[in-house]
Amino acid sequence: MHRLKRDFFENPTITVAKELLGKTLVFNKHQGLIIETEAYIGENDPACHAAKGRTKRTEIMYGEAGYSYVYLIYGMYYCLNIVTEEKNFPAAVLVRGIILNHTKDAKDINGPGKLCKHLGITQEHNKINLINSNFFYITAPKKQQTFSYIETPRIGIKVGIDKLWRFKIHSFY
DNA sequence: GAATAGATCCGC
């Protein structure tokens, strides 16, 4: 296993979203294999939080790649994103689903709200540098399992549904 | 200050 570095996240967001599939998310004592992601790209993406420009909330998306972006949605659920691309270009990948593998029985978690709840991710974990943090980062296995994935419109949004920017592992070979 | 919509989930 080796930790993903800044340059991994500096690539185009769609590339990063696809490449994150099959990687391992590490948070405290939890480890999960990422199986589902979504891309939110720039001010021209109407579904992106940064679509209306730079605000206090979206500022992190304009920052350097490899930082976490955590926000509260619908008053109840946190969503975990990872900032991508170069500085001053607002983009991020939403992590929607993982397979927990820290327990003996692998457990699927589908949905960003449930994911954060299970891992214990909250507002406190916003703007964390995943490149340096010693408890919150992404790793890649030396030999990654091969799999097929599907592309679909993003979930839960009313705009930008013409874009197939959701990526999900379909099956392992 | 008030109104509103929102990258969700669960139960009916």
Add this chain to the structure above:
DNA sequence: CGGATCTATTCA
């Protein structure tokens, strides 16, 4: 399909 529940943003 609607309710829970709160915050960022917009409008007055």
